[in-house]
Amino acid sequence: MGWLLASPYLIYSAIFFLIPLFWALFLAFTNWNLISPEYETVGMQNFLDAFFSPSVRAAFWVTYKFMLMFVPIVIAGSLFLALIIHHLPRWKGLFAVGYFLPYLASGVASSIVVKGVISYNSPLNQFLRNALGWDVDWLGSPILAPLVIALMMAWKFVGYYALLFLAGLESIPKEVYEAAEIDGAVGWKRVWHVTIPMLYPSFYTVTILAVGLMFGIFTEPYVLTGGGPEYATHTWQLEIYNQAFEKLNAGYGTAVAIINSIVTFASIFVFRKVLEKWGGKHGWE
Amino acid sequence: MKKRKWFKLASLLLAAAVIGTGCQGQTGNEQGQKKEGSTVQIDFWAAPNPTQQAFWKKMADRYMKEHQNVKIKVSPMPESPSSEAGIQSAIAAGNAPVISENISRGFAAQLADSRAIVPLDQFEGFDDLIDKRQMKSTISTWKFADGHQYVLPIYSNAMLFGWRIDILKELGYNAPPKTYSEVMEVGKKLKEKYPNKFLWARADLVKPTWWARWFDFFMIYNAASSGAHFIDGNKLSADRDAGVKTLQFFADLSKNKLVLTKETKDPFESGVSVMSDLGPWTFPYWAEKFPEMKFNEKYVLSMPPVPDGMDPSQAKTFADTKGLVIYASATKEQQQAAFDFVKWVYSDPQNDLEWLKETNLPPARDDLSTNKAFVSYFEEHPQLKLYAENIPNAIPPMDNAKMVELQELIGKEALNPVVKGEKTPEKAWEDMEKAINGVLK
Structure with a gap:
């Protein structure tokens, strides 16, 4: 009976995860181009090519660069937002939903809006040029382009992650704060020594989600920069898409996708261990 | 007990796999190849553009009325994340249609290289179709390196440059420049009068985006080289x-x-x-968003400039052009029926006129600017006349299966560093040649 009840999920997993996974594992060792009826097995060649490819190497480092920018910004932003909403006397739900809305916006639509806002002749740039003499090349600079994308993604996800922090804040018992107050922890001390450690489960979830997200960035760089300038915004997903669908190297693209999943898994594992160590210090198991 | 559980789990997964593959087979190739009695069924994938879909639906309905033994199902091609990727996925999954439009010559080269499409010149009546549609000259540049024609061009946008004639007049010019030195002279005067204006605003000039090369490098190169092939088969012949x-x-x-x-x-x-590099698709957008952009008042059109000493009237340009292909996965009967439908559509210039009216995309015909059927349309839309006149002067994209990589290298090794001032043109060309030859090996 148990198997029968579990069967919908098992069948779903088999069709949409297991079969594609085994198929991908097989494809990664071939030179199939997605449309030809013929292909050959090439052993480890795709993995070796990927290992020495400058664009794959760029995707590897760019992901961590995005992580360095996005994760602190989105955690600080969403925590700050959650704290404000938490202390609101009323309409908490309304504000929480309001800040969540950007999460629902299409990545393509918001990228096009951002492109307009930072275009050469936008009011923002005209002001910077006329008032301050700054002629900023937002998407042409290898430093600014990833920052623009990281900020844009932070804007999109801050409301969503704030909800997770808000749930954590709401679940902290009042007694903990009262005890801390008696011990003299007020203001920032209270936030630092009580609220943040008590929010460990939310921090854990948000950090893992945010880190995982960095390995799946596609739409924003695809629309805004195409991966440039000089690979400064070239992500794993762009590399996989370009190889599999633009250059018709499906076998190679699959190998890159497998490497991407291994790197993602390893990175999340490291973050988990670090977070668990931090949580352990504060009594979280 | 444990073994039994594992056996059950394995059976379940196997059943799922069978169902999965079964589903694929059912929705796969078979669907498009169904033959009901003596009726041939054709799946036609139109471009994901409502006006093009409307045109093909109309044509299919009319054809089916005259040919009761053919059933044509017109549907938009999947375009997620792009129409090319949609077609590739369909071929991989065995869901390819019998015929589709919206195929560029470059993508056709990839499909032909994988034997996913069939040569059209082997169909009975191909030469007759070319004669009837008056497209001998236009299609001559479409011949693939193996001597076959895999794509029937539907429309051809001879890419032109738009010039702001109102600003040129302020600078003392009544016509756009035609040679490199004339362009530089206009630029010099422009900067003197308006230091914040530019001749050309194009962010793609510093990006290696492969398709962007069609609208910058190839427009200028085709004009300078009188349309010399960039790649011939598997050789760089630029x-x-x-x-x-x-x-x-x-x-x-x-x-x-x-x-x-x-x-x-x-x-x-x-x-x-x-x-600015302009295609005719810009004009409906302007009519809606920039109604002040009037032909001969605000802007004029011209062919790309040529090097000094060259005759500007001989200039060639890039053809942004797409066409029809017939897929190899269809049955011979379906392929012939699809070709007959295409031949029927293009045997009457009125259908091309209808296409032009519906889509604003110039039909790929040699006689577009001279055929009486189109005269009144071009009188009403004078900005499209130069596009029509230059269809025979427009060179389609290269026919190499590695087009994406090759065009990326033109940007990476040559155009981008030259525009950034990082390489001399000679060094950039040399580096590009080396890189391209490496890919073509």
Whole structure:
């Protein structure tokens, strides 16, 4: 009976995860181009090519660069937002939903809006040029382009992650704060020594989600920069898409996708261990 | 007990796999190849553009009325994440249609290389179709390196440059420049009068985006080389002299600060730049968003400029053009029926006129500017006349299966560094040649 009840999920997993996974594992060792009826097995060649490819190497480092920018910004932003909403006397739900809305916006639509806002002749740039003499090349600079994308993604996800922090804040018992107050922890001390450690489960979830997200960035760089300038915004997903669908190297693209999943898994594992160590210090198991 | 559980789990997964593959088979190739009695069923994938779909639906309905033994199902091609990727996925999954439009010559080369499409010149009545549609000259540049024709071009946008004639007049010119030195002279005068304006605003000049090369490098190169092939089969056959001159032109534009490579919203319409690569798809957009952009008042059109000493009237340009292909996975009967349908559509110039009216895309015909059927349309839309006249002067994309990589290298090794001032045109051409030869090996 148990198997029968579990069967919908098992069948779903088999069709949409297991079969594609085994198929991908097989494809990664071939030179199939997605449309030809013929292909050959090439052993480890795709993995070796990927290992020495400058664009794959760029995707590897760019992901961590995005992580360095996005994760602190989105955690600080969403925590700050959650704290404000938490202390609101009323309409908490309304504000929480309001800040969540950007999460629902299409990545393509918001990228096009951002492109307009930072275009050469936008009011923002005209002001910077006329008032301050700054002629900023937002998407042409290898430093600014990833920052623009990281900020844009932070804007999109801050409301969503704030909800997770808000749930954590709401679940902290009042007694903990009262005890801390008696011990003299007020203001920032209270936030630092009580609220943040008590929010460990939310921090854990948000950090893992945010880190995982960095390995799946596609739409924003695809629309805004195409991966440039000089690979400064070239992500794993762009590399996989370009190889599999633009250059018709499906076998190679699959190998890159497998490497991407291994790197993602390893990175999340490291973050988990670090977070668990931090949580352990504060009594979280 | 444990073993039994594992057996059950394995059986379940196996059943799922069978169902999965079963589903694929059912929705796969078979669907498009069904033959009901004596009726041949054809799946036609139209471009994901409502006007093109409307045209093909109309044509299919009319054809089916005259030919009761053929059933044509017109549907939009999947376009997630792009129409090319949609077609590739369909072929991989065995869901390819019998015939589709919206195929560029470059993508057709990839499909032909994998034997996913069939040569059209082997169908009975191909030459007759070319004669009837008056497209001998236009289609001659479409011949693939193996001597076959895999694509029937539907429309051809001979890419032109738009010039802001109102600003040119302010600078003392009544017509756009035609040679490189004339362009530089206009640029110099523009900068003297308007230091914040540019000749050309194009962020793609510093990006290696492969398809962007069609609308910058190839427009200028085709003009400079009189349309010399860039790649012939698996050999780089580009005209080196014309190529270096092309890169020198971009280097000079950049050195004189005449190009803007930052992202800019509607630079030509707002007057930030005075020239822009333009296709006819721009005009419906302008009619809606920039009604002040009137032909001969605000802008004029011209073929790309040529190197000094060359006759500008001989200039060629890039053809943004797409066409029809027939897929190899269809049965012979379906392929012939699909070809007969295409032949029927293009045997009557009125159908091309209907296409032009519906889509604003110039039919790929040699006689578009002279055929009486189209005269009144071009009188009403004079801005499209130059596009029509230059269809035979427009060179389609290269027919190499590695087009994406090759065009990326043109940007990476040559155009981008030249515009950034990092390489001389000679060095850039040399590096590009080396890199391209490496890919073509």
